[in-house]
Amino acid sequence: MSRELKTGIIAIVIIALFIWGYNFLKGQNLFDTSSRNFKVEYSNIAGLTESSLVTINGLKVGKVTNIEFNRAEGKRGHLIVSFVIEKDIQFSKKSVVKIYSPSPLGGSNLAIIPEYEGEEAISGDVLKGEVETSLFTSIGERLDPIQTKLEDIMVSADSLFNNVNNILDTNTQNSLKNSVQSLEFTLAEVKKTMLSINGILDTSSSDLKESIKNTKVITENFAKVSDTLANVNIGGIISKTEMTLDKANSILEGVKSGEGTLGKLITDEELYNNMSSATKELEYLLREMKLHPKRFVHFSLFGKKAKPYTPSSEELEEANK
Template identity: 30%
Template sequence: MKFSKELKVALLGIVAVAALYVGFLFLKGTNVFSSTRTFYVNYESVQGLAVSSPVVVNGFRVGLVKEMNLQAEKGNKILVALDIEKDIDIGDSTVAMLVSQDLLGGKSIELYMGRNTKRFKGGEYLIPFTRESITEVFTKRAMPVLETVDSTLIRLNSFLDKDAKRSIQAILLNAEATSEALRTIAMANQGNINQITSNLAGLTASLRQTEAKFSRLATNLNTLSDTLDVAAMNSAIRGLDSTVAQAQLTMRRLNENNGSLGKLMSDDSLYRNLNASSESLDALLKDLKANPKRYVHFSLLQIGGGTKVDKASNVKEADKVKNAGTVEKAGTVQEKK
């Protein structure tokens, strides 16, 4: 069976138109080969929502926005037509939530099924709900703050008159001059700063060496403590405790005034006796200086006898001379009496 050229061209044109239509629907997001049902939702505002925006359930795409129409007779509400797959259980408790798809403002519709008591077949109206995005919440919170900041800046500008502005400019100029002076001083003392840095580095190195020495000292102390005889130390401590106890007993006995040392420490009679003896000795020395004849006697006979004794030629003569001197001295004493 042969086809004419005109018929082939007609068939080719029909196929091209069908492919173009299918491609157009595909670009819009419509799945031509799947069966869907259409539902409707009324929103007060659909900012960011567009035709072919996705309809999702728990993050899974189950349909798309088919059409949107403005209803002037219903207070400018927007009627949105949704194409949803037939397998999705849509009922009287299904909520169509208008949510933000991304931070750029794109919108999508998320279905919340709920507990449906009646299943819709298509063409029914779903329950609308709009969930605010993070951007909208931030905008609502930030707008009052921005208004407050704006009013504060206006008041600040009104407060800062020409004199105040000149003063602020002078302060800024002085700060700039001060920073320049500090930079100049820093550049002039760069060598000193480098020297200080070097000294600090040397000090840090010395501290590290000292730390190493302390570590070795601690190790040596630990070794010494390990090598000490604990039993000997305990015995020495017990002996020291006994010595301290005996010393305490001795001091207590001294304080009780029972022994000689205790009486010597507490009784002042020895001090008084010593003081009296010192006074008597002082009086004796004074009297000895004033009246030396009372205590020292010289005899011319004894001196002469001694001379005679020294001049004696032998021992017998010396004895005779000595005896004669003694007799003479005795007679002199008797005469004095």
């Protein structure tokens, strides 16, 4: 064998080993005839790289072999991910290939969500792709509207503080300082007043206690009086009072109508006139007996006869009046 032939054979072997090693590093085994190649399209691969793992139900079944841009019209910017499955597992074309992140600090991998109904997937098929929402992506999606609202609030707060700064000029600041000083003085006076009130309350606490005690005694006495009044037969008393008043009314009606001595005395005008005349005559008689007792009484130790009384001219005049 010539030297040139040996050199050519060695070169072909080296090239073959290089091609096999390159594909092996990419996750493709050229000597494994059971391997199958699939493709899936994504608008965002979320950190997926070549040689990332492909799993089914958590089991490693292959690797990502290539990631390239889709150059078709209307699909520009989308990414086509090629991967190889080394395990002999069958699933349908309805299966979904989802990008997921096993840990917050690790890279992304592919997980095949297998479906077994429908047409079986074969090497070269394009499967449906999805991207699983990670913890940080979910937090970011929820924080985006909050961030927008916070930005609006910060703008409003900045405008508010600018307006406050414009309002709080030197004169306003001095007025506020004076108001605060006045408020401090007022609070000090209120404190003094409260101390004085506390002193008054302390000195009068004994009087208050005595007043409360007296009030308690009065309340107890009032309760006793109330019990006594409650036990008294007020209805009977009222009935007797009404009977007494009825009798008094009947007596007064009789007096008014002239019944009985008192009624006749009050209503009989002639009787009243006679009694008045008799009273005058009696008064005149008593006055005569006082002024001229000899006209009515005669007293003699020696038995002399009484001389007949001869009235004087004055008495006669007075009698004729």
